[in-house]
Amino acid sequence: MSFSKQQLQKFAHLIRIEISDEKLEKMKIDSVIEWLDKLQKIDTTGVEPMLSPVQHSLLRRADIVTDKNIRDLLLKNAPDETGKRAGYFAVPKVMDE
């Protein structure tokens, strides 16, 4: 399978990374994808996909609060200083006027 420049730009948009066309080309994404195509020739009819090597059933725990009153700790690495001082994460405006 090969992807057009537009498709690659769409992927870059989906993962929210600004990448110029020139840089995308330099990344040789196509040569990587082309190489991945070699898997197509393997007959996997009836094979159950393996998504994890875990063999045990995942343990559950009670749905209870395990930490609280850690607001200041969570805010310590916040990039916006003004919001941080006010006690919250400040983010760019999300809603339109």
Added chain:
Amino acid sequence: MKPENALDILPYQKLWMNKMNLTDLTITEALEKLKSGEITATELTKAYLDRIEKFGDQLNCYITLTPERALADAAESDKRYAGGNPLPLDGIPIGMKDLFATRGIRTTAASHILENFTPEYESTVSQKFIDAGTVLLGKTNLDEFAMGTFSKTSFFGAPISPYQIENKLTAGGSSGGTTSAVASGLAIGGTGTDTGGSIRFPAAITGLVGMKPTYGLCSRWGCVAFASSLDTPGPIARTVDDAALLLSAMTGYDEKDSTSANAGFYVKDRLPQIGLNKLKIGVIKEFDDVEISPDMKKLFDERIENLKKSGAEIITISIPNILDALAAYYIIAPAEASSNLARYDGMRYGLRVEGKDLIDTYKKTRAAGFGEEVQRRMVVGTAVLSSESYEVYFMQAARVRRLIADAFNRAFEQCDLIVCPSSAGTALPLDSDLSPLEYYALDLFTVAMNLAGIPACSVPCGLAENKLPLGMQVVGRAFDDMRVLQLAKHIEEFAGLDNKPSTVMGK
């Protein structure tokens, strides 16, 4: 001058200790001397800090050094030794891959996006090392988000191998900071993480032991995620016994990681011996077709011969799709990474680059924060997960993964353990100009074990003609980590590689 009585020997012993290289001691040896009172944790730690002072900049193996923490840890250890109740690894100075979150100590994943990130929590693995009494020397360098094989995708520049230092060879990757530090005597041992070979490949080309345990044996909690179904924390050390001691401290069920297994691993002092007589060891047929250096072939064949002579039975086994493991890996790992790295949005922590609106801020932040290889893998990961290619790429890779895991299970019905090379050849110069696919090909011998989730240990198998070390792997069934290390120990003895830091790069 002859000492008059036993007490008079002490000053001489001290003098002799100063002359010997404390940084040449293995963990096993250091623990003996700490227990007997021959050395103190503070002396040992200072020896490492001095050596870091001397060689640290040149090797670039640490991103963040923690000398004050190290001396405080050592002082605590000395108190416990004096009180007669030391912890299992008390006073052992280690390097922690900078992928493990450490409370109050910057944790970068070698990425610009986390350059100034100081976690308020401690990863389970690093907490377990605190609980075992180790001394933290610093956070070791790596490929950005552990994506790479030369550690040169690091935002902080690549570490180099202490071997033939004038040639600036790679210490491997992604755990190349730890291998550089341990091989050069800037740490007695350390941690790595192995998603596709990131412990075993760097260990192999720096003459070290690198153990990728069974998936789930060590908790991933607090370890920066790359590909969650493949990521495996593990130890890097100079001897198999040392690796076993470090692993003993790292394992155990962790309720904070639902994929962690209710299993443990424990050795006291050193590994119990395993007899080679009647042990059935498999050699993977499909790897015969892979072009490897004549040195690697010769050393591998020599070690097989040693095993045979000692009574082991060598049989040929087949893992039919093992050569396709690489392509399956380079679908699954980027797919998981593209999803895992979605969290770096510049809102709650990490770098933020302001844009004209929210989406633009995300895009500018992530464009500036992630390096090229990380971006490449995220685009590839998103491509293979996109609606038009999900079945063709991602699910097909997951099916090939099943075929490989099943083939290993069948192979282990015929043999106890499997051996194979760790790499095709010795360390390459850091400035080698390889294409992305040529870098990916370096993982050929290691990725299949991550796909299957089974334990694999790279152990030195000797020196090549060019005087650089090579390694081979011992692979076992899930949770057979003990026998993997026990066989590795035999190979270590056969190879007899002198990997003392003073031999590798001088005093």
